[in-house]
Amino acid sequence: MKTSMKLTAAGGALVLGATAAIPAWTSRQVDEQLHAWAQIPAHQSDAQLRNLQHHAGFLSSSGSAELVLRSRCSADAEEQTGMVVQVNYQVSHLPRLAGVNAFEWQVKPQGEAAQAFKALFGTENALTGQGHVTWSRQVQSNISLPAMSLAQGGGSIEASPSRGALMVGDKRVAFSWQIDDAQLRSSDVVAKLEGMNFSMDLDNWQRGTGDAAFKVRSISTREATLEGLSIESRTQERDGRLDSVVRNHLDRLQAGKQELKNLAFDVAMKGMHADSVEKLTKLFSQSCSVERMTQAERQTMRDAVRTLLSQGMSLQIEKLKGESAQGSLEGDFTVSLKPSQQGGAIQMAELLTSSGHVSLRGDLASPDLRQMATAMGWGQVQQDSLASSFQYERGQLKVLDRVIDATAVQKMLALADTVILAVLEDRVPEVLAAQKDSAPQDEMEAEEAISTEPESEAPDEPTESEAAQDDANEAPDRSV
Secondary structure, eight states: OHHHHHHHHHHHHHHHHHHHHHHHHHHHHHHHHHHHHHTSOGGGOSEEEEEEEEEOOSSEEEEEEEEEEOOTTOSOHHHHHOEEEEEEEEEEOOOOSSOSEEEEEEEEEOTHHHHHHHHHHSSSOOEEEEEEEOTTOOEEEEEEEOOEEEEETTEEEEEOOEEEEEEEOSSOEEEEEEEEEEEEEOSSOEEEEEEEEEEEEEEETTTTEEEEEEEEEEEEESSEEEEEEEEEEEEEEETTEEEEEEEEEEEEEEETTEEEEEEEEEEEEEEEEHHHHHHHHHHHHHHSSGGGOOHHHHHHHHHHHHHHHHTOEEEEEEEEEEEESSEEEEEEEEEEEOOOOTTSOOOHHHHEEEEEEEEEEETTSOHHHHHHHHHHTSOEEETTEEEEEEEEETTEEEETTEEEOOHHHHHHHHHHHHHHHHHHTTSOOHHHHHHHHHHHHHHHHHHHHHHHSOOOOOOOOOOHHHHHHHHHHHSOOOOO
């Protein structure tokens, strides 16, 4: 009995000790993470933390900081300077089922943005949120904004309270935002939006894999009404390749007396080499542009582009369709780049294949269009419909299964080969260089022509030879 009591007491002491140690550990983690963020140089991040005033405690911590939100890659000076907001926060270090920390935060814009924010939302502390840090060290928080209302200069903007959520992990980033209704009215623009939802959940933001969606129940303007707008994308990785699909759908579009229904446009990019895409994403994120890359970074970029092209990929319009009261449209389109040797030459005419078809029915296949398509040999007419298809492979182009001259296509692909090769060799393509070299000469010749042009004066009396020539011009035409 005594042994059992001792074991129970020892177990209780161990649990109590571990429970007491968690707040101390999490407090230290929060302190280290915030100070590490504040040490990131301004040129390396679009969200800079500065003037951090953190007060660490055992059970809770609090503090404030300035958060600078900007676009460091933008050429606009104002966007590079960014917007400054004051962030106040409180953190509880008591462990709970949801995670190790719970926190609350408030954001207050600074400078001119503070006045605009207050005029729009009625308060300077409108942006608030609550969240927690999960046991897997993911940061989750909800976000809320009050209603917007502003009338100024003969125009107005109004919106219902909106809400969202944010999750940030090691590689995962998720964000969502919802607003029930909003409207903008002015002498130039009238727009009303209902039921807007945006969501994004990337399981690996560096590779861009995950889902995103933008949906609106209805949008009404002075000229048109849209209902059931949906744009959804999904990017997945399979065997080191990325497949990305964007699906666009619109239930109804009303513009004047014209009405379209069930509009769909699905685009897919498949088979992209995942490692090369990630390398290019990191390079452009760090340097912002090719002009800002170091020599070593430019070489890495060229290697990644060469690998991306040599591994092959395809672009597909998987679905293209729409309906009207008098007709319909259907079609699809595919362009594929076959894999090639890593060090081999790029030959688009041999590696590129393409195919597609389109079908028009009803009023969309007008009599004039059907007659022109038939006369040119690229359309097939059946009653009230018009259909066409094409296929290109290994230099041969077929339209409606009939071989036609592909010289123009081959020249275009040969030009693409030249440009790609120049990019991979880090030089300006000859075609662009020739245009660049000739431009100053053309400008110089134009300036000389202008400078040497005689000043306009009153016309002199015509000489005898000029008068004779004028008489000859006025005479009736005759053979010589």
